[in-house]
Amino acid sequence: MRSIIKVVFLSVIAMCLFLPSALADNSVTRIDGKNRYAVAVNAAKKSWTTSSTVVLVGKDAYADALSAVPFAYQKNAPVLFTNSTSLSTDTKKGLQSLKTKNVIILGGTKSVSGKVTTQLKSMGISVKRISGKNRYDLAANIAKQMKSSSTAVVANGFAYADAVAIAPYAAKQGYPILLTNDKGLRSETSAVMKSRGVKNTIVIGGESSVNKSAYAQLPSPGRIGGANRYEVAANIVKKYNMSTSTTYISNGFAYADAASGASIAAKQGKAFIFTNEKTLPKATRQIIGSKKITSFSILGGTSTVTNTVVSQLKNPVVGKKVFIDPGHGAHDSGAVGYGLYEKNLNLDVAKRLNTKLNNAGALTTMSRTSDTFDSLQTRVSKGASANADIFISVHANSNDNSSANGTETYYDKTYASANSLKLAQNIQPKMVSALGTRDRGVKTAGFYVIKYSKMPSVLLETGFVSSPVDSNILKSATYKDRLASGISSGVSGYFR
Numbered sequence: 001m002r003s004i005i006k007v008v009f010l011s012v013i014a015m016c017l018f019l020p021s022a023l024a025d026n027s028v029t030r031i032d033g034k035n036r037y038a039v040a041v042n043a044a045k046k047s048w049t050t051s052s053t054v055v056l057v058g059k060d061a062y063a064d065a066l067s068a069v070p071f072a073y074q075k076n077a078p079v080l081f082t083n084s085t086s087l088s089t090d091t092k093k094g095l096q097s098l099k100t101k102n103v104i105i106l107g108g109t110k111s112v113s114g115k116v117t118t119q120l121k122s123m124g125i126s127v128k129r130i131s132g133k134n135r136y137d138l139a140a141n142i143a144k145q146m147k148s149s150s151t152a153v154v155a156n157g158f159a160y161a162d163a164v165a166i167a168p169y170a171a172k173q174g175y176p177i178l179l180t181n182d183k184g185l186r187s188e189t190s191a192v193m194k195s196r197g198v199k200n201t202i203v204i205g206g207e208s209s210v211n212k213s214a215y216a217q218l219p220s221p222g223r224i225g226g227a228n229r230y231e232v233a234a235n236i237v238k239k240y241n242m243s244t245s246t247t248y249i250s251n252g253f254a255y256a257d258a259a260s261g262a263s264i265a266a267k268q269g270k271a272f273i274f275t276n277e278k279t280l281p282k283a284t285r286q287i288i289g290s291k292k293i294t295s296f297s298i299l300g301g302t303s304t305v306t307n308t309v310v311s312q313l314k315n316p317v318v319g320k321k322v323f324i325d326p327g328h329g330a331h332d333s334g335a336v337g338y339g340l341y342e343k344n345l346n347l348d349v350a351k352r353l354n355t356k357l358n359n360a361g362a363l364t365t366m367s368r369t370s371d372t373f374d375s376l377q378t379r380v381s382k383g384a385s386a387n388a389d390i391f392i393s394v395h396a397n398s399n400d401n402s403s404a405n406g407t408e409t410y411y412d413k414t415y416a417s418a419n420s421l422k423l424a425q426n427i428q429p430k431m432v433s434a435l436g437t438r439d440r441g442v443k444t445a446g447f448y449v450i451k452y453s454k455m456p457s458v459l460l461e462t463g464f465v466s467s468p469v470d471s472n473i474l475k476s477a478t479y480k481d482r483l484a485s486g487i488s489s490g491v492s493g494y495f496r
């Protein structure tokens with residue numbers, strides 16, 4: 001009896017521990033604010049209850065903010081922003097609630113005016129300013145105020161996204177961020193590297209940001225590039241294996257939100273990645289998928305990171321690689337009935353599914369996108385070279401007896417048997433409820449594409465083109481769209 005109670009008790013514990021996380025969507029929170037000042041203050045409050053020192057940067061002086069994060073990190077200070085002409089109200093309130101005693105302004109009086117200094121002093125705050133003749137000089141002067149480091153980061157002073165993306169890592173390591181431009185290495189930068197005894201350089205951005213000649217003049221340089229800012233940020237996370245237990249994400253074009261994000265990501269030792277406003281870029285999906293990131297904190301309001309992106313981040317299919325195989329094609333029409341050609345129907349459904357999954361945040365590959373023919377072997381090898389997480393083959397059924405009807409899903413037991421079954425069990429009921437067809441259930445069969453695909457794989461028989469009932473449903477664009485949505489949500493359910 002006692003052991004039964006123990007077993008029951010342990011099972012309940014186990015269910016409590018595993019069920020919610022196993023069935024949950026990804027976690028997404030947002031650090032919002034009515035403007036960039038408020039976003040920065042709210043971000044600061046996530047990491048600091050009080051902060052005696054704050055680093056203050058002009059609202060449009062993005063170059064000044066680039067080098068701010070590693071410096072602020074050493075001062076255990078958040079980075080806040082202000083209007084250049086007068087201290088922004090939200091920032092003022094933030095300084096009060098953080099009980100700030102010292103403000104270090106980065107940049108000249110053009111970006112943060114003397115009036116702001118006066119206002120700060122009248123609040124009983126002591127003010128220090130680090131300025132420079134230009135952005136390169138400012139970055140060098142900030143570096144001089146940091147603890148010495150034999151490694152420095154060099155980024156283009158006009159490509160803020162690159163510098164912001166490396167900031168959390170650079171901060172953690174105590175590396176200053178120095179700037180240059182696309183014309184070549186700046187003298188301010190090389191001088192400070194010499195005087196500070198820098199022996200290694202991490203160059204951020206491609207050759208269009210830091211060119212070959214600048215690169216060649218740097219001490220022991222190594223480059224982290226990328227086709228765009230999303231890829232640069234993703235490559236940084238990958239290269240330095242940064243903690244993704246919670247990953248900060250901001251719009252790659254909203255520099256103030258990005259700098260705020262980098263600042264708290266640095267403080268918390270977390271990874272930091274970029275999105276664009278309306279959809280997750282490919283490189284961002286890829287890093288989410290490869291690092292299996294399931295918890296995100298967004299910096300900025302819905303105007304910079306829309307709720308569409310939130311939905312994608314929440315969806316467990318985000319970053320997952322789905323291979324979609326529309327059965328048959330070209331001379332191989334598949335089943336034919338009631339004016340339906342299976343090859344066309346399969347392609348139509350597969351294309352809709354492709355769109356739905358892409359909108360949901362997945363990375364998709366199709367074996368064909370037009371009326372072409374691939375052998376079964378080719379389909380399998382395409383799925384393998386896509387390194388897909390799952391393989392879905394889309395088909396329709398046929399029978400000599402026109403009364404045969406309904407929807408069924410096949411899996412094979414050769415490879416990934418349990419997960420193939422799980423995938424089938426997630427998709428099948430969603431197809432049936434989308435189409436209102438007869439539920440023929442989940443079945444096993446050694447169809448070539450699911451037998452030889454090594455990843456979890458299923459073959460969907462959406463309905464019978466030989467059935468007057470099913471074929472009517474499958475002719476309807478509305479039903480095909482519902483079907484695609486159903487399959488897509490079944491796929492999400494599988495990854496949930």
Ligand SMILES: [Zn+2]
Pocket residue numbers: 327328334335342395396
């Ligand atoms: Zn078929």
